[in-house]
Amino acid sequence: MQSSLQIKDLQLFRQSEQLLNLNELVNGGDVLTIMGPSGSGKSSLLNWLTGTLPSVFSASGEVWLNGQNIGDLPANSRHIGVLYQDALLFSHLSVAGNILFAMPKGNKKQRLEKVDQALEQVGLKDMGDRHPDSLSGGQQARVALLRMLLSEPKAILLDEPFSKLDTQLRVDTRKLVFDLIREHKLPAIMVTHDHSDAEAAQGKIITLHSQEHLQSDSQELLTREVHVR
Numbered sequence: 183m184q185s186s187l188q189i190k191d192l193q194l195f196r197q198s199e200q201l202l203n204l205n206e207l208v209n210g211g212d213v214l215t216i217m218g219p220s221g222s223g224k225s226s227l228l229n230w231l232t233g234t235l236p237s238v239f240s241a242s243g244e245v246w247l248n249g250q251n252i253g254d255l256p257a258n259s260r261h262i263g264v265l266y267q268d269a270l271l272f273s274h275l276s277v278a279g280n281i282l283f284a285m286p287k288g289n290k291k292q293r294l295e296k297v298d299q300a301l302e303q304v305g306l307k308d309m310g311d312r313h314p315d316s317l318s319g320g321q322q323a324r325v326a327l328l329r330m331l332l333s334e335p336k337a338i339l340l341d342e343p344f345s346k347l348d349t350q351l352r353v354d355t356r357k358l359v360f361d362l363i364r365e366h367k368l369p370a371i372m373v374t375h376d377h378s379d380a381e382a383a384q385g386k387i388i389t390l391h392s393q394e395h396l397q398s399d400s401q402e403l404l405t406r407e408v409h410v411r
């Protein structure tokens with residue numbers, strides 16, 4: 183079965199204000215991009231998907247991952263990986279330790295080999311013993327990416343993951359991220375303020391507004407208006 187993340191009839195409210203009304207299907211290897219001004223509900227959407235929505239919000243609707251309704255599962259059982267704008271590496275662990283921490287348990291030698299291979303794949307060969315603080319921002323971003331991927335998520339959320347990287351690093355890192363999403367055939371949802379990120383994702387783009395959202399595909403950005411109330 184092809185992997186997919188499906189949002190069915192999501193109605194998301196903050197107190198009595200409706201923030202979102204969404205139906206979307208994201209297939210494995212595709213990136214759905216969510217744009218919109220501050221306060222339009224982007225983070226709340228990601229929080230709803232991960233099962234970490236603060237109690238000031240309420241929501242109805244379903245989220246299906248690979249044919250399973252995961253809406254009632256606790257956050258740590260949903261198998262959704264998230265990448266944030268900060269790498270958020272554990273400073274008391276080595277680079278390899280950070281990645282191993284998130285990996286499923288198993289044979290230690292095999293897990294270490296997997297970490298070494300992954301580090302090499304992203305240009306960080308032999309850096310497993312390094313301390314995260316000794317890495318550049320771009321290197322830390324790649325470690326965070328591997329930590330997330332090797333936790334074996336079934337879907338990926340990207341929350342402004344490139345916004346702290348300078349231009350060339352941003353281009354290189356997002357290519358790596360999108361290539362890996364395609365290689366692993368994982369459905370992904372990315373929140374960004376940056377149009378070049380959205381274009382690079384080569385998928386559908388939804389732009390949220392406070393009381394309405396405009397919806398378009400990547401060729402017709404911001405051309406069609408869909409009112410939610």
Ligand SMILES: Nc1ncnc2c1ncn2[C@@H]1O[C@H](COP(=O)(O)OP(=O)(O)OP(=O)(O)O)[C@@H](O)[C@H]1O
Pocket residue numbers: 196201218219220221222223224225226227236238
């Ligand atoms: N914990 C909270 N308690 C109360 N209101 C909140 C909380 N978190 C967010 N909000 C409000 O809910 C609305 C949606 O917030 P959300 O963080 O989802 O927007 P956003 O589009 O992600 O914004 P940004 O681009 O600034 O991150 C905003 O009006 C925000 O002020």
